[in-house]
Amino acid sequence: MDQFTINLIFVGASFALYIGIAVWARAGSTSEFYAAGRGVHPVTNGMATAADWMSAASFISMAGLIAFVGYDNSTYLMGWTGGYVLLALLLAPYLRKFGKFTVSEFIGDRFYSPTARMVAVACLIIASTTYVIGQMTGVGVAFGRFLEVSNTTGLLVGAVIVFAYAVFGGMKGVTYTQVAQYCVLILAYTIPAIFISLQLTGNPIPALGLFGDHVASGEPLLTKLDQIVRELGFSEYTAHHTDTLNMVLFTLSLMIGTAGLPHVIMRFFTVPRVADARWSAGWALVFIALLYLTAPAVGAMARLNITELMWPNGTDGEAVSVQMIAEDDEYDWMATWQKTGLLGFEDKNGDGRIQYYNDANPEMQAKAAENGWEGNELTNFNRDILVLANPEIANLPGWVIGLVAAGGLAAALSTAAGLLLAISSAVSHDLIKGQLNPSISEKGELLSARIAMAVAIVVATYLGLNPPGFAAQTVALAFGLAAASIFPALMMGIFSKKVNNVGAVAGMLAGLVVTLVYIFLHKGWFFIPDTNSFTDADPLLGTIQSTSFGAVGAMINFVVAYVVSGMTKETPQEIKDLVESVRFPRGAGTAQDH
Amino acid sequence: MADKTPQSAASATEADKGYWAANVRIIIISLIIWAIVSFGFGILLRPALSGISVGGSDLGFWFAQQGSIIVFLALIFFYAWRMNKLDREFGVEEE
Numbered sequence: 001m002d003q004f005t006i007n008l009i010f011v012g013a014s015f016a017l018y019i020g021i022a023v024w025a026r027a028g029s030t031s032e033f034y035a036a037g038r039g040v041h042p043v044t045n046g047m048a049t050a051a052d053w054m055s056a057a058s059f060i061s062m063a064g065l066i067a068f069v070g071y072d073n074s075t076y077l078m079g080w081t082g083g084y085v086l087l088a089l090l091l092a093p094y095l096r097k098f099g100k101f102t103v104s105e106f107i108g109d110r111f112y113s114p115t116a117r118m119v120a121v122a123c124l125i126i127a128s129t130t131y132v133i134g135q136m137t138g139v140g141v142a143f144g145r146f147l148e149v150s151n152t153t154g155l156l157v158g159a160v161i162v163f164a165y166a167v168f169g170g171m172k173g174v175t176y177t178q179v180a181q182y183c184v185l186i187l188a189y190t191i192p193a194i195f196i197s198l199q200l201t202g203n204p205i206p207a208l209g210l211f212g213d214h215v216a217s218g219e220p221l222l223t224k225l226d227q228i229v230r231e232l233g234f235s236e237y238t239a240h241h242t243d244t245l246n247m248v249l250f251t252l253s254l255m256i257g258t259a260g261l262p263h264v265i266m267r268f269f270t271v272p273r274v275a276d277a278r279w280s281a282g283w284a285l286v287f288i289a290l291l292y293l294t295a296p297a298v299g300a301m302a303r304l305n306i307t308e309l310m311w312p313n314g315t316d317g318e319a320v321s322v323q324m325i326a327e328d329d330e331y332d333w334m335a336t337w338q339k340t341g342l343l344g345f346e347d348k349n350g351d352g353r354i355q356y357y358n359d360a361n362p363e364m365q366a367k368a369a370e371n372g373w374e375g376n377e378l379t380n381f382n383r384d385i386l387v388l389a390n391p392e393i394a395n396l397p398g399w400v401i402g403l404v405a406a407g408g409l410a411a412a413l414s415t416a417a418g419l420l421l422a423i424s425s426a427v428s429h430d431l432i433k434g435q436l437n438p439s440i441s442e443k444g445e446l447l448s449a450r451i452a453m454a455v456a457i458v459v460a461t462y463l464g465l466n467p468p469g470f471a472a473q474t475v476a477l478a479f480g481l482a483a484a485s486i487f488p489a490l491m492m493g494i495f496s497k498k499v500n501n502v503g504a505v506a507g508m509l510a511g512l513v514v515t516l517v518y519i520f521l522h523k524g525w526f527f528i529p530d531t532n533s534f535t536d537a538d539p540l541l542g543t544i545q546s547t548s549f550g551a552v553g554a555m556i557n558f559v560v561a562y563v564v565s566g567m568t569k570e571t572p573q574e575i576k577d578l579v580e581s582v583r584f585p586r587g588a589g590t591a592q593d594h
Numbered sequence: 595m596a597d598k599t600p601q602s603a604a605s606a607t608e609a610d611k612g613y614w615a616a617n618v619r620i621i622i623i624s625l626i627i628w629a630i631v632s633f634g635f636g637i638l639l640r641p642a643l644s645g646i647s648v649g650g651s652d653l654g655f656w657f658a659q660q661g662s663i664i665v666f667l668a669l670i671f672f673y674a675w676r677m678n679k680l681d682r683e684f685g686v687e688e689e
Contacts (some may be wrong), residue, residue: 074658078632081663085628088670089621093677099679207660211649220650238651240640248633273688275681278674285670289663296659583614584686 003398007146010402011409014184015161018177018413022448023098028441042276046283048175049267053284053339054291055131055139055415059185060408061472064386066299070237072247074296076472079251079479081285081292083258086487088281091259093270094494094582096277101269102488104430105263110493110582112499112575114435119508121426123485124262126516128480129428129460131261133527134474135416136464141384141471142412144340146405149341152465162416163454175270178418181410186290188407192391192400193294196301199394199481203507206297214304225304231315231365231542232307243543250476253550257479260487263415263422274585302390309393310356310378319353319377333392337385344380349373383470405420416460420453440554468527476547484511484553492561494583497576499561502568515553522546613684620676624669632662 035166066073104124108117119257130324134297136155139162190206197209199256201221214224235241237431258264265285269278309330310320325331337343347352349372356378357364368374388408391400428449433440440448450505467474485508492499499507522539523546524531536545544552565571635643640654648656681687 071658074636074655077659078636078662081666082628082632085624085666085669089624089673134637211651211656222650222655224650226650240654244637247637251632251637257633275674275678275688278670280676282667282670282674285667292663293660573600580610583617584610585681585688586686587688 001398002261003401004148006398006402007405008068010406011146014180014406014410017180017184018410021177021180023177023391030089037288043283044179045267045271045276045280045337046285047182047287048178049264051178051185051410051414052267052418053264053288054185054411055410055475056135056408057187057472057475058140058291058295059411060138060141060387061384061470061475063295063298063302063390064383065470065472066296066468067303067386068381068383069298070235070303071240072242074235075247075251075254075297076476077292080252081288083252083255084281084285084288086255086259087264087268088278089508090491091265091273091487091494092160092277092281093585096268096581097269097274097585099269100427101266102429103265103490104426105434105522107489108430108434108495110575110578111489111499111501111504113505116489116501116505116508117132117430117434119505119512120486120489121430123481123508123512125423126424126512127257127260127481127485128262128423129456129463129477131475132416132419132456132460132466133421133463134471134478135412135419136460137467137474138384138408138412138471139416140464141340141342141382142388142408143407144342145337145385145388146409148339155461155464158413158416159457162420163457171523176351178414181414182287184403185407185414186287187338187408188403188410189291189298189387191395192396192404193298193301195396195400196305196394197297200301200304205479205514206301207293210297210300212461221300221304225300228304228315229310232311233361233367234358237303243300245291246543246545246548247290249544249551250548252358253480253483253548253554254476254485256483256554257481257550260482260485260490261479262426262482262486263418265490266425298387302386302393305380305393307356310354320357321353322347325354327347329407330395338390341386342380342382342385343389345378347378348375354378382474390539395448400526420456423450423456424452459563463527466529467525468523473547477523479548480515480519480550480553481512484515484557488561489556492558494579497571497579498566500568500571503561503563503565506564507557510560511553511557514556515549518553519546519547609684610686613680613686616680616684617677620673621678624673627665628669631657631665636662 062076065076073476083405095106096102100109104117106122107120108114136158139158140151143158144484147154147157193206194204197203197206200214201209201212202215203209203212210221212221213219214221217224221374222238226238230236267282271277271280311317312320320331325334334343334345338345347354351372354377355373357368357373357376359365359376381394388404391404419498432448433445461567468477485511488511489504489508492504518540520532522532522536534540536547539545612674636658640652640658641655646653678687
């Protein structure tokens with residue numbers, strides 16, 4: 001059986017499973033559609049949250065970004081897990097006690113203002129849509145490779161499938177589908193990592209193998225990796241070589257953004273009790289940590305494997321020959337990925353060998369001149385292909401490659417579905433039922449939710465064809481937007497009685513607009529290429545890149561909200577009582593509708 | 595599920611104030627630890643910890659790639675356990 005057939009079987013079987021579950025658990029009432037009747041156990045909820053959370057960015061993109069940069073991209077690891085501490089301590093139990101369905105409902109009620117609710121809806125739609133664009137990038141990469149079709153076709157197929165189960169399932173369908181997706185994606189991520197860790201370090205646990213010894217050289221793996229990349233003129237893997245301020249702000253943006261993303265917060269409305277909301281965040285992080293503790297090992301080991309494949313005789317020997325790449329089974333992956341346009345190599349100096357080195361490093365330029373090299377010949381290695389190509393690079397069996405295909409798609413599709421649900425509930429529940437037509441029937445509300453999903457997926461698919469960066473980078477922008485707008489409003493709503501309606505609206509708008517403008521200035525207006533005035537290599541403000549600006553936006557939000565609240569009319573007594581009641585678990589009932 | 599509590603949660607008694615102050619104190623301590631392991635050990639204090647080697651690299655690298663995640667997990671479970679206990683001490687738990 002050839003690889004294409006194996007991939008089709010794995011991907012097809014996993015999809016059949018998800019769709020089957022979605023159909024079996026079809027939502028009947030609005031309450032079930034949004035919050036699964038609150039009958040979800042904390043462990044189940046944690047697993048579904050983990051699937052919802054770990055998207056194409058975590059699964060497909062993150063290890064690749066770590067592999068080619070090393071220590072400096074630890075920011076993704078700390079940022080995307082540290083946010084759960086904020087969520088568990090500062091938001092989840094109180095929002096569960098409040099007992100409504102959506103994040104914007106809380107903001108509307110706490111800040112006693114339909115305007116505040118509408119601003120929250122706008123923030124939520126902008127952040128979620130940016131996030132879905134990142135997912136669509138990942139869907140395109142995964143389908144392009146595994147169905148051996150173009151990126152565009154892959155995207156369209158993925159869009160249809162997400163639409164199918166998100167629209168017909170609702171939250172309950174999505175919750176159980178996502179439990180299945182979690183199982184598929186975590187197996188797909190860890191199984192190849194275990195194989196590779198055994199090959200390189202003899203340790204079956206990748207997280208321990210990373211800090212273990214490299215079997216072939218007897219040296220610690222990281223020491224070996226540092227040495228080999230240094231010899232090729234790249235910066236050392238474990239060294240710190242980017243700006244510290246930007247690194248701190250980027251990590252903080254990802255953390256705050258995690259706690260401000262509506263599709264994750266919504267999960268905590270679905271547990272039965274306040275105490276369960278606290279445990280749920282912990283269980284979610286347990287399931288997330290299984291992947292996040294493995295990811296840095298995947299990155300480091302893949303970097304070592306790739307470098308050794310390019311220099312099979314060591315870095316001071318001869319580079320790999322073009323003939324070897326064409327004929328040796330170990331190099332088959334290069335030809336397959338070259339077809340997608342995401343991997344490129346070219347024998348520039350015509351010596352029949354592919355020299356991979358850092359041609360921007362002056363020392364290497366001198367060495368290249370001596371040896372007659374004419375630049376780095378591994379001309380293109382898209383970061384987003386690393387995890388998907390990893391089992392092929394390590395020469396693992398065909399079924400592992402098929403499993404990774406299914407896992408990558410599970411990650412991208414599950415998150416896209418969760419985000420679409422958040423967008424659709426913002427439109428149908430907050431905008432239409434809450435504002436435009438309060439007397440809409442339950443049937444009408446469900447219908448408008450489904451139409452909103454369809455519109456959102458069309459927009460995201462269209463923008464996904466021309467993404468502003470690698471999947472994880474686009475997703476990081478979404479986090480910046482959520483950090484600057486939603487999180488501060490939620491936190492102040494719970495921890496401060498002083499912040500009033502005008503203050504909250506002014507804060508959210510200031511945070512959102514400043515951050516959005518900063519992103520557009522660097523990434524192009526509405527992400528249209530070549531309309532940017534600055535680049536992240538030379539940003540507008542010092543060393544602060546557009547992906548790190550969310551932390552600054554959040555601070556602006558807090559300051560503006562406090563200053564404006566101080567100058568305007570005090571919060572009324574009944575709102576102070578509402579804040580007080582949210583702080584105590586007693587009397588938490590089922591969800592209240594309007 | 596308990597929806598029968600007639601008692602107004604809004605009445606801020608002395609005990610309620612004590613409960614909230616205790617909660618805020620636990621949150622602040624937890625967030626200090628949260629910041630020290632990630633921004634501290636993982637980034638800013640890494641040079642100071644460079645003498646302590648961990649499997650081919652140093653302690654700061656380990657905290658940035660693994661250690662902080664493990665501490666985050668411990669913090670969330672500690673908070674859930676501690677708060678559920680505090681709820682009972684102050685009699686504000688759900689029935």
